[in-house]
Amino acid sequence: xxxxxxxxxxxxxxxxxxxxWPETDRVKTLALDVEGWxxxxxxxxxxxxxxxxxxxxxxxxxxxASPDGGPRVELTVERIDDGEVSPYLTGDAxxxxxxxxxxxxxxYFVWDPDPGGPVLLVGGGSGVVPxxxxxxxxxxxxxxxxxxxxxxxxxxEDVIYRDELGRYGKRGDGLEVVFTLTREQPPDWTGFGRxxxxxLLSQVAPPDLSLTLVCGPTPFVEAVAEALVGLGxxxxxxxxxxxxxxxx
Amino acid sequence: xxxxxxxxxxxxxxxxEVFAGEVTTAVxxxxxxxxxxxxxxxxxxxxxxxxxxxxxxxxxxxxxxTDGERIWMDLRGLRTLELAS
Numbered sequence: 001x002x003x004x005x006x007x008x009x010x011x012x013x014x015x016x017x018x019x020x021w022p023e024t025d026r027v028k029t030l031a032l033d034v035e036g037w038x039x040x041x042x043x044x045x046x047x048x049x050x051x052x053x054x055x056x057x058x059x060x061x062x063x064x065a066s067p068d069g070g071p072r073v074e075l076t077v078e079r080i081d082d083g084e085v086s087p088y089l090t091g092d093a094x095x096x097x098x099x100x101x102x103x104x105x106x107x108y109f110v111w112d113p114d115p116g117g118p119v120l121l122v123g124g125g126s127g128v129v130p131x132x133x134x135x136x137x138x139x140x141x142x143x144x145x146x147x148x149x150x151x152x153x154x155x156x157e158d159v160i161y162r163d164e165l166g167r168y169g170k171r172g173d174g175l176e177v178v179f180t181l182t183r184e185q186p187p188d189w190t191g192f193g194r195x196x197x198x199x200l201l202s203q204v205a206p207p208d209l210s211l212t213l214v215c216g217p218t219p220f221v222e223a224v225a226e227a228l229v230g231l232g233x234x235x236x237x238x239x240x241x242x243x244x245x246x247x248x
Numbered sequence: 249x250x251x252x253x254x255x256x257x258x259x260x261x262x263x264x265e266v267f268a269g270e271v272t273t274a275v276x277x278x279x280x281x282x283x284x285x286x287x288x289x290x291x292x293x294x295x296x297x298x299x300x301x302x303x304x305x306x307x308x309x310x311x312x313x314t315d316g317e318r319i320w321m322d323l324r325g326l327r328t329l330e331l332a333s
Contacts, residue, residue: 010261010264010265045257047261057316061258102261102264103261105257105260105264106257106260106288107270107272107273107288108255108256108257108272108273108286108287108288108289109255109288218252218253218254222253239288239289240255240289241255241257242254242255242258243254
């Protein structure tokens, strides 16, 4: 393609809310129909821009939760109580509402179907969202790369996509899902019950890892990356996506 | 300071206003220590402006400020930036 549109800079699209559903008490998924959506890669994000009646604009980044396919894009958003954008997206947004969206953004933190060996995905809290897009894309593509998702949440009630993830772990298609619940565990819990540290990673991470993708709050991401390097994993094979306290 | 650290991914939307191609997979060389990294792996701090720092030596490699109509970029800390054409 020679057209300027291919290399053109990203423009703002109009997104219309098609559906909204709760994932946990604090987290909702919004299915959006985006006019002119060019498709995306699992792991990419979008910038959402809201404009108030007086012209004031607030802009935040959210990871795409859905695999690539058609004009529909799903965002999973955690409510940050004093945030400027997430209270609207998780509270007031209803089917038919419209707002501006720019993307897809970022080609670095994305699903690689053939990295040459096993993949480890490590998510902390809502950091699981771009990793879920990857798990879904992997399933949609029938990718065979052995993949492990390690998901750290405070409690079972805080686990996003828990039914779907439970199903994925049992398909026998080379995808394994491992949970750790850091604050509160159900009475019959047999999984991990503490923060992701070096010892936990030594039990979970395959020694021949080709690629690790880590997403979560900055302290989580840095602790995981540091522990993996401490265990001898190559830093250049660890990709991170941090999200900070300024979000929402 | 550390808690506010993000990755180059976080600056990708802003940088897409400047660069036509995918910028987080572009490779930059730090002018201070010579380290070579994908923009997606560079540390980002967001406040009134966006500051990108080398993940190896923490030198500032890029500063970006926008007022919604114009964008100012200071690239003194970046020796080279290699993008897919």
